[in-house]
Amino acid sequence: MMSGGYLQFTASDQIPADPATWTTEENKTFERALVDVPEEAPDRWWRIAAQIPGKAPEDIYLHYLLLIHDIGLIDSGGVDLPPYEIETGDLSPETAATADLPMKEGRRKGVPWSEDEHRRFLEGLERFGRGDWRNISRWSVKTRTPTQVASHAQKYYLRQSVKKESKRKSIHDITT
């Protein structure tokens, strides 16, 4: 049932030998770093890995995926428990741009989607199906409005259809 989940502590919490084993102490550091290091950071996993001896960036990322997966289970279960607190008091430029705030003049910024948002988007796509942007926004990608989700989806599908189409080239596709 719950074995193999993100929240697992081992009896041998003294020997951090293998990278797949996470002690409770390491988990604490991991979660703290997750808050400290911003999602925008391109070298996020490296910076977090640097704080946990014996762990490679890949290990961090894998552990993170597991965490996200558990969050997905929580969401689908109807339990409304956000992964992290969204500071409603502090409106950073990005948060403001992501929010549904109108802009006096000029065009809105255009904040790129984080990997976390995209993962949640895919999960929402599985859970609600293509087209139900309202629910995907409401439950899966709470940081984006339905319109933004729809826009993201448009580009997403366009992207992979283009990739599929370019599969058909031949002349320069010699197999060595």
Place this chain on the structure above:
DNA sequence: CATAGGGTTATTG
């Protein structure tokens, strides 16, 4: 400096 990518806004069904 052109253009592909990825985001927002406008239009249509």
Place this chain on the structure above:
DNA sequence: CAATAACCCTATG
């Protein structure tokens, strides 16, 4: 409201 098109900005070669 969702689907699609038009538009715009930015990163990249």
